[in-house]
Amino acid sequence: MKLAVAATALAAFLTQALAAPATSGTLQPATVPNCGYPTVPLLRAWSETATDHVYTTNATEMDTFLTNNYTAQGIAAYILPADTQAPTAVPLFRLYSSKNTDHYLTANATDRDVTLSRGNYVSDGIAGYVYPDQDCGTVPLWRLNNHVVLDNFFTTDQAEVYDFVDQLGYNDLGAIAYVNPQ
Template sequence: MDAAIAKHGYQSEGVAAYIFATQEASTIPLYRLAVHVFVTNHFYTTSAKERDGAIPINYKSEGIAGYVYPSQTCGSVPLFRVYHQASTDHVYTTSITERDNFLDNLGYTDEGIAAYVIPAWS
Protein backbone atom coordinates (compact mmCIF):
# COMPACT_ATOMS: atom_id res chain seq x y z
CA MET A 1 0.00 0.00 0.00
CA ASP A 2 2.74 2.45 0.94
CA ALA A 3 4.53 1.92 -2.39
CA ALA A 4 1.30 2.39 -4.37
CA ILE A 5 0.64 5.67 -2.56
CA ALA A 6 4.22 6.96 -2.84
CA LYS A 7 5.03 5.85 -6.37
CA HIS A 8 1.74 5.67 -8.24
CA GLY A 9 -0.52 8.34 -6.79
CA TYR A 10 -2.98 6.03 -5.04
CA GLN A 11 -4.82 7.22 -1.94
CA SER A 12 -5.58 5.17 1.14
CA GLU A 13 -9.28 4.72 1.84
CA GLY A 14 -8.63 3.00 5.14
CA VAL A 15 -9.29 -0.57 6.15
CA ALA A 16 -12.25 -2.19 4.39
CA ALA A 17 -11.96 -5.63 5.96
CA TYR A 18 -9.70 -8.06 7.71
CA ILE A 19 -8.32 -11.45 6.75
CA PHE A 20 -6.53 -13.93 9.00
CA ALA A 21 -2.71 -14.04 9.09
CA THR A 22 -2.76 -17.72 10.06
CA GLN A 23 -5.14 -20.48 9.11
CA GLU A 24 -8.08 -20.63 11.49
CA ALA A 25 -10.92 -23.15 11.63
CA SER A 26 -12.97 -23.11 8.42
CA THR A 27 -10.64 -20.69 6.57
CA ILE A 28 -8.90 -21.24 3.25
CA PRO A 29 -5.85 -19.60 1.62
CA LEU A 30 -6.22 -16.36 -0.32
CA TYR A 31 -3.49 -16.48 -2.96
CA ARG A 32 -1.84 -13.28 -4.21
CA LEU A 33 -0.37 -12.90 -7.68
CA ALA A 34 1.18 -9.92 -9.44
CA VAL A 35 1.44 -9.10 -13.11
CA HIS A 36 5.10 -9.45 -14.14
CA VAL A 37 5.23 -6.05 -15.84
CA PHE A 38 3.10 -4.02 -13.42
CA VAL A 39 3.81 -5.12 -9.87
CA THR A 40 1.05 -2.77 -8.62
CA ASN A 41 -1.59 -4.88 -10.41
CA HIS A 42 -2.44 -7.71 -8.04
CA PHE A 43 -4.81 -10.61 -8.45
CA TYR A 44 -6.31 -12.55 -5.53
CA THR A 45 -8.04 -15.92 -5.63
CA THR A 46 -8.94 -18.74 -3.27
CA SER A 47 -8.65 -21.26 -6.11
CA ALA A 48 -5.32 -23.05 -6.51
CA LYS A 49 -6.47 -24.04 -10.01
CA GLU A 50 -7.17 -20.40 -10.97
CA ARG A 51 -3.83 -19.34 -9.44
CA ASP A 52 -1.95 -22.01 -11.40
CA GLY A 53 -3.78 -21.05 -14.61
CA ALA A 54 -2.81 -17.38 -14.23
CA ILE A 55 0.93 -18.05 -13.95
CA PRO A 56 1.42 -18.97 -17.65
CA ILE A 57 -0.42 -15.78 -18.72
CA ASN A 58 2.00 -13.30 -17.18
CA TYR A 59 1.23 -13.54 -13.45
CA LYS A 60 3.76 -14.35 -10.75
CA SER A 61 2.69 -16.08 -7.54
CA GLU A 62 3.43 -14.10 -4.39
CA GLY A 63 2.23 -16.85 -2.07
CA ILE A 64 -0.61 -16.70 0.44
CA ALA A 65 -1.82 -13.22 1.38
CA GLY A 66 -3.86 -14.57 4.28
CA TYR A 67 -6.83 -16.77 5.06
CA VAL A 68 -10.52 -16.13 4.41
CA TYR A 69 -13.85 -17.86 4.72
CA PRO A 70 -15.16 -19.77 1.68
CA SER A 71 -18.76 -19.11 2.75
CA GLN A 72 -20.53 -16.60 4.95
CA THR A 73 -19.99 -17.25 8.65
CA CYS A 74 -19.24 -15.49 11.94
CA GLY A 75 -20.42 -12.03 10.81
CA SER A 76 -18.33 -12.14 7.65
CA VAL A 77 -19.24 -10.15 4.54
CA PRO A 78 -18.71 -10.84 0.83
CA LEU A 79 -15.52 -9.63 -0.84
CA PHE A 80 -16.71 -8.81 -4.35
CA ARG A 81 -14.38 -9.12 -7.35
CA VAL A 82 -14.83 -7.14 -10.58
CA TYR A 83 -12.62 -7.07 -13.67
CA HIS A 84 -11.84 -4.59 -16.44
CA GLN A 85 -10.64 -6.50 -19.50
CA ALA A 86 -8.96 -3.61 -21.34
CA SER A 87 -6.78 -2.68 -18.39
CA THR A 88 -6.61 -6.23 -16.93
CA ASP A 89 -7.50 -4.64 -13.59
CA HIS A 90 -9.21 -6.52 -10.78
CA VAL A 91 -10.95 -4.57 -8.02
CA TYR A 92 -11.98 -6.03 -4.68
CA THR A 93 -14.53 -4.40 -2.40
CA THR A 94 -16.93 -5.21 0.40
CA SER A 95 -19.21 -2.36 -0.69
CA ILE A 96 -22.18 -3.26 -2.89
CA THR A 97 -22.47 0.42 -3.87
CA GLU A 98 -18.84 0.57 -4.99
CA ARG A 99 -19.14 -2.76 -6.83
CA ASP A 100 -22.26 -1.54 -8.64
CA ASN A 101 -20.52 1.70 -9.66
CA PHE A 102 -17.68 -0.26 -11.25
CA LEU A 103 -20.21 -2.46 -13.07
CA ASP A 104 -22.68 0.23 -14.12
CA ASN A 105 -20.37 3.15 -14.91
CA LEU A 106 -16.76 2.06 -15.35
CA GLY A 107 -16.88 -0.89 -17.74
CA TYR A 108 -16.05 -3.66 -15.28
CA THR A 109 -17.62 -7.13 -15.32
CA ASP A 110 -18.78 -9.00 -12.25
CA GLU A 111 -16.65 -11.95 -11.19
CA GLY A 112 -18.78 -12.73 -8.16
CA ILE A 113 -17.71 -13.18 -4.57
CA ALA A 114 -13.99 -13.86 -4.14
CA ALA A 115 -14.32 -14.85 -0.46
CA TYR A 116 -15.88 -13.78 2.81
CA VAL A 117 -13.96 -11.46 5.13
CA ILE A 118 -14.39 -9.79 8.52
CA PRO A 119 -15.65 -6.21 8.09
CA ALA A 120 -13.59 -3.42 9.61
CA TRP A 121 -16.59 -2.18 11.58
CA SER A 122 -17.16 -5.46 13.45
Protein backbone atom coordinates in the same frame (compact mmCIF):
# COMPACT_ATOMS: atom_id res chain seq x y z
CA MET B 1 -72.98 -22.22 29.58
CA LYS B 2 -71.46 -21.51 26.16
CA LEU B 3 -71.49 -17.83 26.99
CA ALA B 4 -69.57 -18.41 30.24
CA VAL B 5 -66.89 -20.49 28.45
CA ALA B 6 -66.53 -17.84 25.74
CA ALA B 7 -66.24 -15.08 28.33
CA THR B 8 -63.59 -17.02 30.27
CA ALA B 9 -61.58 -17.67 27.06
CA LEU B 10 -61.82 -14.00 26.07
CA ALA B 11 -60.68 -12.90 29.52
CA ALA B 12 -57.69 -15.29 29.39
CA PHE B 13 -56.73 -14.01 25.92
CA LEU B 14 -56.91 -10.36 27.00
CA THR B 15 -54.86 -11.09 30.13
CA GLN B 16 -52.09 -12.68 28.03
CA ALA B 17 -52.19 -9.93 25.39
CA LEU B 18 -51.95 -7.16 27.95
CA ALA B 19 -49.14 -8.93 29.84
CA ALA B 20 -46.99 -9.40 26.72
CA PRO B 21 -44.10 -6.93 26.34
CA ALA B 22 -44.66 -4.18 23.83
CA THR B 23 -42.56 -4.22 20.68
CA SER B 24 -41.08 -1.00 19.38
CA GLY B 25 -41.70 -1.70 15.71
CA THR B 26 -38.12 -0.72 14.83
CA LEU B 27 -35.59 -3.31 13.75
CA GLN B 28 -32.81 -3.97 16.21
CA PRO B 29 -29.26 -4.39 14.87
CA ALA B 30 -28.14 -7.98 14.59
CA THR B 31 -25.14 -9.01 16.58
CA VAL B 32 -22.27 -10.25 14.47
CA PRO B 33 -20.90 -13.57 15.68
CA ASN B 34 -17.18 -13.70 16.28
CA CYS B 35 -15.15 -16.80 15.43
CA GLY B 36 -12.55 -15.72 17.97
CA TYR B 37 -9.61 -15.46 15.57
CA PRO B 38 -7.59 -12.24 15.25
CA THR B 39 -7.93 -10.31 12.00
CA VAL B 40 -5.80 -7.72 10.22
CA PRO B 41 -6.85 -4.98 7.81
CA LEU B 42 -6.59 -5.73 4.10
CA LEU B 43 -5.41 -2.34 2.87
CA ARG B 44 -6.31 -1.08 -0.60
CA ALA B 45 -4.58 1.49 -2.83
CA TRP B 46 -5.05 2.67 -6.41
CA SER B 47 -2.67 3.93 -9.08
CA GLU B 48 -4.34 5.96 -11.80
CA THR B 49 -1.20 5.92 -13.95
CA ALA B 50 -0.84 2.13 -13.71
CA THR B 51 -4.62 1.53 -13.56
CA ASP B 52 -4.00 -0.92 -10.74
CA HIS B 53 -5.54 -1.68 -7.36
CA VAL B 54 -3.20 -3.28 -4.84
CA TYR B 55 -4.10 -5.11 -1.62
CA THR B 56 -1.83 -5.87 1.32
CA THR B 57 -1.92 -6.51 5.05
CA ASN B 58 1.60 -5.10 5.41
CA ALA B 59 1.67 -1.38 6.33
CA THR B 60 5.34 -1.03 5.33
CA GLU B 61 4.60 -2.50 1.90
CA MET B 62 1.63 -0.13 1.57
CA ASP B 63 3.92 2.81 2.37
CA THR B 64 6.18 1.71 -0.49
CA PHE B 65 3.23 1.67 -2.90
CA LEU B 66 2.16 5.11 -1.67
CA THR B 67 5.59 6.55 -2.52
CA ASN B 68 5.23 5.05 -6.04
CA ASN B 69 2.15 6.92 -7.28
CA TYR B 70 -0.50 4.87 -5.47
CA THR B 71 -3.24 6.54 -3.42
CA ALA B 72 -4.48 4.89 -0.22
CA GLN B 73 -8.13 3.88 -0.36
CA GLY B 74 -8.50 2.60 3.19
CA ILE B 75 -9.40 -0.85 4.42
CA ALA B 76 -11.07 -3.21 1.97
CA ALA B 77 -11.86 -5.84 4.63
CA TYR B 78 -10.44 -7.67 7.61
CA ILE B 79 -8.85 -11.07 7.05
CA LEU B 80 -7.00 -13.61 9.13
CA PRO B 81 -3.24 -12.95 9.15
CA ALA B 82 -0.97 -15.13 7.02
CA ASP B 83 0.52 -16.74 10.14
CA THR B 84 -2.83 -17.54 11.82
CA GLN B 85 -5.20 -19.95 10.12
CA ALA B 86 -8.65 -20.88 11.41
CA PRO B 87 -9.67 -24.51 10.84
CA THR B 88 -12.19 -23.65 8.09
CA ALA B 89 -10.19 -20.82 6.48
CA VAL B 90 -8.38 -21.01 3.13
CA PRO B 91 -5.41 -19.02 1.80
CA LEU B 92 -6.00 -15.75 -0.03
CA PHE B 93 -3.35 -15.91 -2.75
CA ARG B 94 -1.93 -12.70 -4.20
CA LEU B 95 -0.56 -12.68 -7.75
CA TYR B 96 1.11 -9.92 -9.74
CA SER B 97 1.49 -9.26 -13.45
CA SER B 98 4.29 -6.84 -14.37
CA LYS B 99 3.16 -7.09 -18.01
CA ASN B 100 -0.33 -5.81 -17.13
CA THR B 101 0.64 -3.97 -13.92
CA ASP B 102 -2.14 -5.83 -12.13
CA HIS B 103 -2.54 -7.34 -8.67
CA TYR B 104 -4.89 -10.28 -8.43
CA LEU B 105 -6.41 -12.10 -5.44
CA THR B 106 -7.94 -15.57 -5.37
CA ALA B 107 -8.93 -18.02 -2.67
CA ASN B 108 -9.07 -20.88 -5.15
CA ALA B 109 -5.85 -22.90 -5.57
CA THR B 110 -6.92 -24.17 -9.00
CA ASP B 111 -7.60 -20.62 -10.21
CA ARG B 112 -4.19 -19.59 -8.85
CA ASP B 113 -2.44 -22.47 -10.65
CA VAL B 114 -4.24 -21.83 -13.97
CA THR B 115 -3.49 -18.10 -13.79
CA LEU B 116 0.20 -18.77 -13.03
CA SER B 117 0.47 -21.34 -15.84
CA ARG B 118 -0.50 -18.70 -18.42
CA GLY B 119 2.80 -16.94 -17.72
CA ASN B 120 1.53 -13.39 -17.19
CA TYR B 121 1.41 -13.54 -13.37
CA VAL B 122 3.83 -14.53 -10.62
CA SER B 123 2.98 -15.50 -7.08
CA ASP B 124 3.17 -12.80 -4.41
CA GLY B 125 2.46 -15.39 -1.71
CA ILE B 126 -0.42 -15.58 0.72
CA ALA B 127 -1.99 -12.29 1.77
CA GLY B 128 -3.86 -13.96 4.63
CA TYR B 129 -6.71 -16.37 5.19
CA VAL B 130 -10.40 -16.06 4.34
CA TYR B 131 -13.49 -18.21 4.59
CA PRO B 132 -14.81 -20.21 1.61
CA ASP B 133 -18.36 -19.96 3.00
CA GLN B 134 -20.24 -17.32 4.93
CA ASP B 135 -19.24 -17.94 8.56
CA CYS B 136 -19.23 -15.91 11.77
CA GLY B 137 -20.78 -12.73 10.37
CA THR B 138 -18.53 -12.57 7.30
CA VAL B 139 -19.53 -10.82 4.08
CA PRO B 140 -18.70 -11.54 0.43
CA LEU B 141 -15.44 -10.27 -1.05
CA TRP B 142 -16.53 -9.41 -4.59
CA ARG B 143 -14.19 -9.57 -7.59
CA LEU B 144 -14.66 -7.16 -10.47
CA ASN B 145 -12.56 -7.02 -13.61
CA ASN B 146 -12.11 -4.47 -16.36
CA HIS B 147 -10.55 -6.03 -19.47
CA VAL B 148 -10.03 -2.62 -21.10
CA VAL B 149 -7.77 -1.18 -18.38
CA LEU B 150 -6.60 -4.64 -17.20
CA ASP B 151 -7.54 -4.15 -13.55
CA ASN B 152 -8.94 -6.50 -10.92
CA PHE B 153 -10.88 -4.81 -8.13
CA PHE B 154 -12.02 -6.40 -4.85
CA THR B 155 -14.57 -4.99 -2.40
CA THR B 156 -17.06 -5.90 0.29
CA ASP B 157 -19.17 -2.83 -0.50
CA GLN B 158 -22.19 -3.65 -2.69
CA ALA B 159 -22.55 0.05 -3.63
CA GLU B 160 -18.99 -0.01 -5.02
CA VAL B 161 -19.87 -3.10 -7.04
CA TYR B 162 -22.82 -1.26 -8.63
CA ASP B 163 -20.74 1.90 -9.26
CA PHE B 164 -17.83 0.03 -10.85
CA VAL B 165 -20.17 -1.99 -13.08
CA ASP B 166 -22.54 0.84 -14.05
CA GLN B 167 -20.10 3.75 -14.28
CA LEU B 168 -16.63 2.30 -14.91
CA GLY B 169 -17.30 -0.70 -17.16
CA TYR B 170 -16.15 -3.45 -14.78
CA ASN B 171 -17.64 -6.94 -14.85
CA ASP B 172 -18.97 -8.41 -11.60
CA LEU B 173 -17.40 -11.86 -11.31
CA GLY B 174 -19.02 -12.70 -7.97
CA ALA B 175 -17.73 -13.49 -4.52
CA ILE B 176 -14.30 -15.10 -4.28
CA ALA B 177 -14.42 -15.60 -0.50
CA TYR B 178 -15.96 -14.32 2.72
CA VAL B 179 -14.22 -11.84 4.98
CA ASN B 180 -14.89 -9.69 8.01
CA PRO B 181 -16.61 -6.43 6.99
CA GLN B 182 -14.85 -3.08 6.83
